[in-house]
Each structure stands twice: as C-alpha cells, then as structure tokens.
Amino acid sequence: MKYVVVDFEWNQSPYGKNTSNKRLPFEIIEIGAVKLDENGREIGQFSKVIKPKVYKKLHHVTKSLTGITEKELSLGSPFPEALEAFLEWCGDGYMFCTWGNLDLMELQRNMKFYHLEDMLEGPIKYYNVQKLFRIFYDNENSTASLEYAVDFFKLRNKAGFHRAVNDAVYTADVFRKMDWKEAEKWYTVDYFRNPKTRKEELKLIYDTYSKYVSKEFVSKEAAMADREVRTSRCFKCGKPAPKRIRWFVGKNKAYYCLAECEEHGYLRGKIRLKKTDEDKIFVVKTLRSIDPDGAGHIADLKEEMRQKRQEKRHREGTHEG
Structure with a gap:
C-alpha cells in the first residue's frame, strides 16, 4: 500500500x-x-x-x-x-x-x-x-x-x-x-459524509474503545430513542454490557452512561449528536474501558448535573414568584 x-x-x-x-x-x-x-x-x-x-x-x-x-x-x-x-x-x-x-x-x-x-x-x-x-x-x-x-x-x-x-x-x-x-x-475514519442508512453505519473496534457512527435521524429525540444508539456492548467480547448508570446529559451537551461487562469491567459510554448541512442528526458513540476511579467520575458527573438542574429550576421558580 x-x-x-x-x-x-x-x-x-x-x-x-x-x-x-x-x-x-x-x-x-x-x-x-x-x-x-x-x-x-x-x-x-x-x-x-x-x-x-x-x-x-x-x-x-x-x-x-x-x-x-x-x-x-x-x-x-x-x-x-x-x-x-x-x-x-x-x-x-x-x-x-x-x-x-x-x-x-x-x-x-x-x-x-x-x-x-x-x-x-x-x-x-x-x-x-x-x-x-x-x-x-x-x-x-x-x-x-x-x-x-x-x-x-x-x-x-x-x-x-x-x-x-x-x-x-x-x-x-x-x-x-x-x-x-x-x-x-x-486508523481514523472521517465521516463528513456520514452514513445515511442503517446499512451504511460504521462500527469501529480499537484496542481500548469502540466507535459507532449512526445513520441519519430527523431529530435529536428520534436519535436518542433508537435502540442501536442507546445499547451498550463490550467491544472486547461483543456481549451486552448492562448499564449501571443510564444515559444522561453531561457537559458540552454530550450524553454519558456507565456500563459494566461481567468479564472486562467498566465501560464509559459517550454520545455526541452531530448535525448535517441538511439539519438531520446523526450519532457518534464511543464505549471506552475505564477503571473503578473512572466509573466514580461518571457517577460524580451525573450528580453534578442533577444539582445544576435543580439550582436552575430553583432560580427560575424564584424569578417567576
């Protein structure tokens, strides 16, 4: 080559x-x-x-x-x-x-x-x-x-x-x-020309993580409701990895989850929603191996985001009152 x-x-x-x-x-x-x-x-x-x-x-x-x-x-x-x-x-x-x-x-x-x-x-x-x-x-x-x-x-x-x-x-x-x-x-894959259909979707496996690039969806809600988008699977053995913390919105509008493979340990899931020039949505999802400390960081992030939402609701309620 x-x-x-x-x-x-x-x-x-x-x-x-x-x-x-x-x-x-x-x-x-x-x-x-x-x-x-x-x-x-x-x-x-x-x-x-x-x-x-x-x-x-x-x-x-x-x-x-x-x-x-x-x-x-x-x-x-x-x-x-x-x-x-x-x-x-x-x-x-x-x-x-x-x-x-x-x-x-x-x-x-x-x-x-x-x-x-x-x-x-x-x-x-x-x-x-x-x-x-x-x-x-x-x-x-x-x-x-x-x-x-x-x-x-x-x-x-x-x-x-x-x-x-x-x-x-x-x-x-x-x-x-x-x-x-x-x-x-x-190797890297540039997906400026993103997959349009389920058949064209990309599933890439590396030594320490996997990457999935989805087909197009009409909205963010439709993307996050899709079963393939939300699933968590161990990239080392290919088996389903049950979620310990379900998908939640973290910093920079990315979604995170914590999953655990019985054989290979914790996985951090991350989803970024991408918009095409035609205003369609596609997903880039990574599942990466992490240690127990990394798993703790995901739990801390979820709690941090929960507190921020609570504080925002309180401020908005005070303003309306």
Whole structure:
C-alpha cells in the first residue's frame, strides 16, 4: 500500500465570521502532498496553489502564517482543476495521512461546494499522524503541534512551516518514525459524509474503545430513542454490557452512561449528536474501558448535573414568584 501524506492551507473571510459563506467557511488555497511507498520511501511530491473563488482577499492570520500573497493566488489553478490533478497524482491503492483531523473534512467541504463529491468516495479511512504521535509518544499532550513533533524527533530542516508541501514533508518524516504495524490498529475514519442508512453505519473496534457512527435521524429525540444508539456492548467480547448508570446529559451537551461487562469491567459510554448541512442528526458513540476511579467520575458527573438542574429550576421558580 502507498501512503499520501497531505496538507492543505486555507483562507477565510478577512472581514469576520459574520461575512463568511456558510457553505464554505474555509477555502483551500494550497495543496501539498508527499507519496510514500510501502517501505516509507518518498516516491513523489505534489504542490499546487489554488486561485480563490470566494475569499479573494487574504485574512491577516493566513497571510502571516503562510507567507502566501494575493498575487501568488491570482496565478493559481481553479480548485476543480487542482483537485483533478491531485487525485490523478494520488493514483490507486493508497491511504491518506494528515496532521490532525481537519484537512480531509475541509477538503470534502470544498468538494461539496463545487459539486465534486463523487470524485472521492467517503467516509474516508486515514491515519491521523497527530493522534498516532499522542498515542505512541506524548500521551499527555492531546494537541501537540507539528513543530513540537518535529523537534521531538530532531527532524527540523531548512524549510519553514505553514506551506502545504513543507508541512506534508514534515508530517511524512514524523510518520516514518512510527511502528506502522501498530499504527494500523489506530486508523481514523472521517465521516463528513456520514452514513445515511442503517446499512451504511460504521462500527469501529480499537484496542481500548469502540466507535459507532449512526445513520441519519430527523431529530435529536428520534436519535436518542433508537435502540442501536442507546445499547451498550463490550467491544472486547461483543456481549451486552448492562448499564449501571443510564444515559444522561453531561457537559458540552454530550450524553454519558456507565456500563459494566461481567468479564472486562467498566465501560464509559459517550454520545455526541452531530448535525448535517441538511439539519438531520446523526450519532457518534464511543464505549471506552475505564477503571473503578473512572466509573466514580461518571457517577460524580451525573450528580453534578442533577444539582445544576435543580439550582436552575430553583432560580427560575424564584424569578417567576
């Protein structure tokens, strides 16, 4: 298998969030990529500047970080032309690698804006090199920057950061340092193009947790009433894990539960409700192994949320009185 390590630079409205195009809040202005063979050897590079259609003036942060100029952008290729050239360069039988989880999501959003979704099949399976770095080398730093990882491995060269091909090269250098057999266990799936039907739903199993991405529902209530959404099953043995604490709303509007497998112990369930561009709802549910202390934290969180609801009702009752 080949690996395409890709990075995108994008621009946004220079006049503030309120002036953004809701269909395209971030417009890709540069594609950079490195192709590796199955042994990690570099076998090609791709670099293309894209002429913007929506945000022709650079946001000051984009300009400062990348050093790209508006004159350079004006000489770039239109996005459809650049995308076609990039995908042709990728070829067949490859796996995307990125630093972080935003690049492929924004690529697909840009493709959707131009009605080019059919050019790349989704949901996209890929390696998030930032996630792999966190798992293998830096568990405490969940948002480690690419610069941090490069310095960690002493890989810095003369190229600067925040130009697409440079960042792709650095990401490839970091990726080469990893145990690829172990990395295979920790692939990521981008679900910008989420499952539409029960048949398309995603059920992913990792060493320490499972992830379920549901079909679409018409409302939050319909999603949370669905049996498959609410079920708790041990990802290690596949058996039902009875709930010790049923689903409740926690912080950041996520739902939590505590389940227990007779053989493998406690599981923390977490549900996030996602909204599509068409205002449909789908669910991302994780079930993760936790120890008794972690189980205690779930119980504490439920009590904390109960007290907050009680205090809110009291305040509202006092105000009405």
